[in-house]
Amino acid sequence: MSNNGSIEVSPTAVATIAAEAVSECYGVVGMAPRTAQEAILNAIHRPPATKGIRVDLRPDSVVVDLHVIIEYGTRIVTVADNVIDAVRFRLEQALGTSALRVNVYVQDVRVGTRQPGA
């Protein structure tokens, strides 16, 4: 609430910012729909930019769930940490609040073309 009225930020706006932050994180090669049903819904309704991102605007905090696909061979814990740091940082900047919870779900690991014997 500000003196002149109220500002509301839509979950989609939050998700867009989060998506932008995630795309800067090395090791994340994609976002994953959580369920088959969501995959279908995503395909029809939601724009691809916020695929795999769920934003829950609670009265006292913002919860962001990120479903990511990580490149094989990277340290998953580190990449996930980087994602949390980056998303949290961008959202804090944009929303001016630190009442954030960022959860990362590593939905899959993408195994790229690998040289034999490694």
Added chain:
Amino acid sequence: MDDTQLKGHAPVVKDDTRGASQDKVAPPASRCDGSALQQALASGLAWLEHHSDAINALNVFPVPDGDTGTNMVLTFRAAVAEAAAAASEEIGEVARAVARGALMGARGNSGVILSQLLRGMADALQSATSLSPRTIADSFAAARDTAYKGVMRPVEGTILTVAKEVASATSRAARNENIDPAQLLSIATESARHAVAATPSQLPVLAEAGVVDAGGQGLFIILEGIHRHLTGQTVQANGALERKADLFSFSSESEYGYDTQFLVHGRQLDVDEIRAGLEPMGDSLLVVGDSTTIKVHIHTDRPGDPLNYAVSVGAVSDVVVENMQEQYQHFIAERAREPEPRPVKALGIVAVAQGEGFRRVLESLGADLVVEGGQTMNPSVEELLAAAESLESEQVVILPNNKNVIMAAGQALPLSSKQIAMVPTRTVPEGIGALLAINYDVGLEENVDAMTQAGREVQTIEITVATRSARVNGIKVKEGEHIGLLNTELVATGNNISRVALKALKDGEAENYEIATIYTGREARDETTEQLREAISKRYPELELEIVDGSQPHYQYIIAVE
């Protein structure tokens, strides 16, 4: 094939800081190529460690990965440590260890990218039997391929671009059959240098901040370190090199004055149309989002214009307008402050010491430059000379702080265009005593006399462990026993540190002095320090005792009595 393979310049990393010209090392047998690889990487690490603060300083944005230099060092250190512990000296085995270490030790975004580069290299080196230029170039190409796979949207102007340029340049160069590994690394280093210098033109955020990409810089430094190793140049950290360090800076002032960001909300927003509408109003335009929410970022002179436009298409929120000139000026001011603009002192001081704690003490007492070195690692004449020359002062005093360095320091004197003098301090405490005697109002000669005198008045007791059995000064020493040196002469030996120290204090006539400072070494244990303190204060209750962290290697304790 031997002469076209990567060969290490033997123990450059630890013991040899004297440069290439003096020792030609025979090429190791090809079986040992794994250890040559390990040594080359260790040199890259040493060089990187030594530039990590400068790399950190490139992170001018408050981004989460704000300490790129530190993250790269931690990642690369883990890789090199794992390589040192590799089960065999086969190239493939060592390379695999490098990749494993980097994977487990990866920190931050830049660390993860580095770990992927190393993994790509390791894959390519899996079945390699020698480190020929061809093999090295192929491994760079594999590093690039692997690293590019790990990101959704590769951004140019980053470490990835630098890796790409290095891979292309070395692949081309390796077609020439007469090239040797050192030349190939020279080409790799040069291409990295150019790629890093170009990053601001590829990434506007870098240009705005007047910096090059930190991760790319890190990769360049690693390659430069390896190249230095192959050509026999030192990679050991020392103050003089740090000042000469070849780091890029880049600066530009953005054409536009205000960094403007906001969100536009509405229904059926058209991203392309909005982008087209905003385009003429400024540069660095970024319009992202969907039909309900769009984020706009633009640099403009009139922040009102894009906002007016935006409210005509939807509802605006999260408006942030920042004065970039102010940011830029602030940034410039911060940077200008970095090497503290001290007034030029009439008398500059170069001191030699080993250990972070000693470095701090010496610097706080007025040493302008502390060159890393001591008992096991003597700085070369060139290094001391470079250190003295790098100071702005016309008169310089060198404090060798070690018997073995006094000669090198003496040789540096006539080689300089400056007026250099040496105070032959044999230990760091003597150097500290000498520093305290400086009088900036009198001339060089007078100071040298006063400093020499003051240095000699300090009694130095050093406690270390005998590395071999011997008989010195009529005292029998057994390997592994503690020994006590009084002013660099052996006076005591035994298994109990406190007793050894007390014997040395007695020989030094500690009862005639007022203050004793115990400098604890890297290997000192807290309980031993406590025992030592108690033993000394019990025997010499009049002596004022102080404990200072010297973090010196090899000597558990160095005690200064004055």
